[in-house]
Amino acid sequence: xxxxxxxxxxxxxxxxxxxxxxxxxxxxxxxxxxxxxxxxxxxxxxxxxxxxxxxxxxxxxxxxxxxxxxxxxxxxxxxxxxxxxxxxxxxxxxxxxxxxxxxxxxxxxxxxxxxxxxxxxxxxxxxxxxxxxxxxxxxxxxxxxxxxxxxxxxxxxxxxxxxxxxxxxxxxxxxxxxxxxxxxxxxxxxxxxxxxxxxxxxxxxxxxxxxxxxxxxxxxxxxxxxxxxxxxxxxxxxxxxxxxxxxxxxxxxxxxxxxxxxxxxxxxxxxxxxxxxxxxxxxxxxxxxxxxxxxxxxxxxxxxxxxxxxxxxxxxxxxxxxxxxxxxxxxxxxxxxxxxxxxxxxxxxxxxxxxxxxxxxxxxxxxxxxxxxxxxxxxxxxxxxxxxxxxxxxxxxxxxxxxxxxxxxxxxxxxxxxxxxxxxxxxxxxxxxxxxxxxxxxxxxxxxxxxxxxxxxxxxxxxxxxxxxxxxxxxxxx
Ligand SMILES: [Zn+2]
Numbered sequence: 472x473x474x475x476x477x478x479x480x481x482x483x484x485x486x487x488x489x490x491x492x493x494x495x496x497x498x499x500x501x502x503x504x505x506x507x508x509x510x511x512x513x514x515x516x517x518x519x520x521x522x523x524x525x526x527x528x529x530x531x532x533x534x535x536x537x538x539x540x541x542x543x544x545x546x547x548x549x550x551x552x553x554x555x556x557x558x559x560x561x562x563x564x565x566x567x568x569x570x571x572x573x574x575x576x577x578x579x580x581x582x583x584x585x586x587x588x589x590x591x592x593x594x595x596x597x598x599x600x601x602x603x604x605x606x607x608x609x610x611x612x613x614x615x616x617x618x619x620x621x622x623x624x625x626x627x628x629x630x631x632x633x634x635x636x637x638x639x640x641x642x643x644x645x646x647x648x649x650x651x652x653x654x655x656x657x658x659x660x661x662x663x664x665x666x667x668x669x670x671x672x673x674x675x676x677x678x679x680x681x682x683x684x685x686x687x688x689x690x691x692x693x694x695x696x697x698x699x700x701x702x703x704x705x706x707x708x709x710x711x712x713x714x715x716x717x718x719x720x721x722x723x724x725x726x727x728x729x730x731x732x733x734x735x736x737x738x739x740x741x742x743x744x745x746x747x748x749x750x751x752x753x754x755x756x757x758x759x760x761x762x763x764x765x766x767x768x769x770x771x772x773x774x775x776x777x778x779x780x781x782x783x784x785x786x787x788x789x790x791x792x793x794x795x796x797x798x799x800x801x802x803x804x805x806x807x808x809x810x811x812x813x814x815x816x817x818x819x820x821x822x823x824x825x826x827x828x829x830x831x832x833x834x835x836x837x838x839x840x841x842x843x844x845x846x847x848x849x850x851x852x853x854x855x856x857x858x859x860x861x862x863x864x865x866x867x868x869x870x871x872x873x874x875x876x877x878x879x880x881x882x883x884x885x886x887x888x889x890x891x892x893x894x895x896x897x898x899x900x901x902x903x904x905x906x907x908x909x910x911x912x913x914x915x916x917x918x919x920x921x922x923x924x925x926x927x928x929x930x931x932x933x934x935x936x937x938x939x940x941x942x943x944x945x946x947x948x949x
Contacts, residue, residue, distance in 0.1 A: 500936035518913035525565035546913030575868035578829025582776035588924025589840035596888035597623035604944035627666035628657035647678030753831035778937035828864035887913035
């Protein structure tokens with residue numbers, strides 16, 4: 472008995488020590504990102520301004536409002552006019568500059584708080600996180616309570632998949648009742664959206680949709696190959712992800728099956744409820760890995776979360792490297808498919824499908840923040856005008872979900888999530904790359920602060936803290 476007591480004591484002590492270490496590690500990681508805390512950002516205290524002599528690209532109409540004044544009060548756009556007479560507020564002189572809505576990346580995977588600064592520094596004032604974990608609920612709370620300066624943060628719950636095991640990062644559902652229970656609980660716990668994933672079987676898929684309608688929560692679908700593609704045009708599904716899934720599923724990798732493609736395009740045309748997120752960058756990055764054997768050591772990879780870099784980026788690179796060794800024609804095949812994605816985007820755009828910009832940043836070698844400029848470039852290459860390209864990352868995103876409707880345009884009553892640019896992005900999209908000021912809920916971040924966010928995120932050392940948060944997800948979310 473005495474021995475057993477002693478044994479228990481040792482177990483409890485070890486367990487306690489482990490728990491304290493874990494909490495300490497998480498605390499230190501959070502503390503290291505305290506440069507994002509509102510109270511540590513001198514410039515962000517004010518959220519009331521008069522912006523003078525600015526050229527506005529409002530994005531609700533295809534025009535530029537030249538030489539205007541914009542009054543932002545407590546983070547909301549109050550007035551836009553030729554002249555506004557208000558005393559006692561901070562003035563921002565913006566002669567010859569361009570004011571646009573902040574960008575929105577509709578498909579990201581967030582692993583730590585450093586990434587929030589990277590999104591901001593690239594002009595991104597809202598993100599939709601598509602692989603929700605408990606850490607994201609805590610993050611969302613801090614963002615919504617104005618504890619930290621961050622893009623507006625929206626997140627799905629864990630990825631829902633069917634009974635078949637396809638990786639420990641998914642929530643495996645075994646029956647329709649369990650599916651309904653999960654949807655209810657995600658809504659209750661504060662996740663913004665449901666994410667349906669690869670592998671959902673018909674009865675479970677239907678149960679998820681049915682409950683999402685009852686619980687009034689939007690669905691974002693990574694298409695499941697276990698149900699026909701047409702199932703994803705359900706009005707409760709607000710966006711369908713990935714151009715490559717059109718090729719994998721309805722086309723069954725046959726790029727010559729124009730009849731099938733036409734059918735899918737028509738389904739998008741007839742459906743008025745679904746936006747489409749192409750995520751061209753993440754797929755093209757396979758090609759980039761294949762043509763650049765040194766990509767893991769590249770400058771940009773320094774901005775990747777260290778856990779992802781060590782595990783996912785490396786595994787993806789090795790997988791494609793080995794495939795190339797076995798069969799060098801893979802390089803051409805991947806490039807051909809990427810080019811085909813551009814054709815899909817062009818055709819969907821021409822038939823009136825609402826395209827929303829999503830990068831899939833945060834996994835593989837797709838870098839948070841910076842990748843959005845590449846994604847927008849691809850839409851341009853596909854044949855969209857600069858105005859149409861900019862719509863994908865602003866107003867189109869805000870039309871996709873009702874909870875985003877106060878974003879995406881410069882209009883009275885909208886949230887002052889804005890970018891001040893030196894050049895006109897409707898002439899050249901590269902003007903979006905280094906905003907001189909980013910406003911988030913009317914709070915001003917100048918280039919100095921934004922550059923500092925990048926500096927802080929470079930080669931960060933939070934591998935173990937990231938692993939602990941991932942482990943937390945595996946243990947408590949199952
Ligand atoms: Zn993704």
